[in-house]
Amino acid sequence: MGVHWILICHGFVTLLVVVSFLCGQWPIFQGTLIERIHYFLTFGAYDYILRFVGAVFGSKCTKAVLSVEYYCCDRPNPVLQIIYLVIISLTYYFIAKSSFAYIPGYYLSEIHRYTSLLAVAVGILLFLLTCFSDPGTVKAENVSQYLSAYPYDNIIYTEKECSTCKIPKPARSKHCSICDRCVARFDHHCGWMNNCIGERNTRYFLAFLFWHFLLCLYGTVTIGLVLAGRLKELRVVYILTVYYGIENSFLSLAPHVVQWLLGSYNTQILLLVFLAIVGMLLAGFFGYHAKLCLCNTTTNETFKWQDYMNWQKKLNEAKVSAATLRASISGIVGDERKPSLSKWKTFFRRSPLEDDVKAVKNNVYDKGFIQNIQEVIFPFSTRRSFTRAKSKSG
Template sequence: MEVQWLLACHGLVTLLVVISFLCGRWPIFQGTFIERIHYFLTFGAYDYFLRFVEAVFGPKCTNAVLSVEYFCCDRPNPILQIIYLAIISVTYYFIAKSSFMYIPGYYLSGIHRYTSFLAVAVGIMVFLLTSFSDPGTVKAESVSQYLSAYPYDNIIFTEKECSTCKIPKPARSKHCSICDRCVARFDHHCGWMNNCIGERNTRYFLAFLLWHFFLCLYGTVAIGLVLAGRLKELRIVYILTVYYGIENSPLSLAPHIVQWLLGAYNTQILLMVFLAIVALLLAGFFGYHAKLCLTNTTTNETFKWQEHINWQRKLYEEKASAEALRASISGMSSEVQPVSKWRAFFRRSPLEDVEVVKNNIYDKGFYHNFREVIFPFSTRRSFSPTKLKSG
């Protein structure tokens, strides 16, 4: 039982660290310990590491570390793409090596040997499609079409010029400092794809998340059915109840079955837990991005709206405070009826009336938002880039 508790605690800690690292900046975790763990993992720990390197090895070694950081984080590189291919290849190899010998089995037919390979191959194809597709690069010959497709809302997007590309900057676009290009309907730069996620390839990114969620779920269920089949084929429940005298109830049998599985099929158990955790993370990512798409919002715009709403709320609070101060000063100069302490205590503060509404003009309803993601403006016939006239 101690080993089982140790494994359970290890799994929970691993899940907490992974969620904090990947999802710590999500709005739902703002102000929580998950956001603080994310900050430590992404900034705090690295800052302490740099200080340690400089104190022990000197500034030259620190500059070498910063050069590696620049290559890995501030310019396009295939490191995370290679890591993804390594993870999916190694995971599939261990699943095939540890579980294919039991397929066909009691619950699974032999076809799953081939469907699993096909599912992984499709996942890699979607990954490559997302990685190497054009995210919607804004160029001089297409900027006028993007300006028409995405009008300025004069709230979080105003008319301006990209200081790097020297072309008008359409609403919802952003100049990616890593890729060094303006991207229409910019969502974020994905290191795993080594590519921006924008107007043209958001649909592929969503397909990647959804497909890999089902892929991990398929692997989890398939390994679970393999283990359930081994329990049936080896008659483990019969042996435990008849030969060892254990009561034939789920509550009594469960600890012994888990102990037997951990001893005999620990590789399969670890793979199943790993796939289940990744499936949960992918479900969260897909749900978050699907919600953004259905409300016609991007990750970049989410943070812009948050900044705008916070700024507006502070502005309204300052105005309300100023009005309250003026009212109190004018009240001191004129005779007024005294207000009881209880009435003053329950009086509604003018700050409670402050309400900042998000006015997203790009949200045109479920159908149009969904259509804009699946069939981007730049892929439609009406979107015909103006060719520069020569001479």
């Protein structure tokens, strides 16, 4: 039983660390253990390491660590790309080594040996496509076309020039400090892709997320069917009920079946749990980005809109406060002329400050979910109208 508990604790700790690292900054986890673990993993641990290195090895080693950090976090580098390829290769290797011996099985045919490899190959192809595709680089040669495609809304985007590229900055674009280029319809810089996600490759990025979610789901279900097949072929339930006298019910059999699986197929169980956790996280990421695309918003713009909404709300509150102050002053002056209200009416009278102060979001780029989806699948820079506009301007 000691090994079984170690495996259970290992799975729980893995789940806690993965969720804390990837989702610890979400509002739902504020003030919880998950947020504290996320802070330790992303900031606290690194700060302690820097202090330890400085105290033991001196300032030169600290500068060396900072230079590695600069290379890994602030400049284009293939580190996370290599890690992705290692993870997907090792995962497929362990699945093939531990589970392919039982395929074909009771529930699975031999075709899954080949479809699994094909599914992984498609996932890697989408990864490479996202990594090495142009995200929509804004240059002097195409800036006029992007200015026409994305007009300024004069709310979160106004006419300005990129201080680095020295060209007009189209609406919805941003200069990426890591890639050192302006990107049209900039969403974010993805370290896993070593590339920006922008106007031309958002479609590939969404396809990557969705396909890898399906890949994890496929792997989870396949391993589950392998284990279910082994239970059926070895007649585990029959042995437990007939020879060991365990009641033939789910609640009675489940602990013994799980114990048997952990003892006999612990590698498959760990892989199943790993794929299920990663699949849920990928589903969340895909759902978030799909929602943004449906309303024609980017990750970068969500922060801009949040700042604008906060500013507008404070402005509205200031206006309401000023109006209330003027009303109070005029009420004091006119007290001698107007009959005073009864205490009962004064108690129930609603103050203007109690009214809900609403901040309005007016996203002019949201043209309905059908056109929004078309804009992601068929970016402006890939259409003939964009090319014709370029030839006319030339």
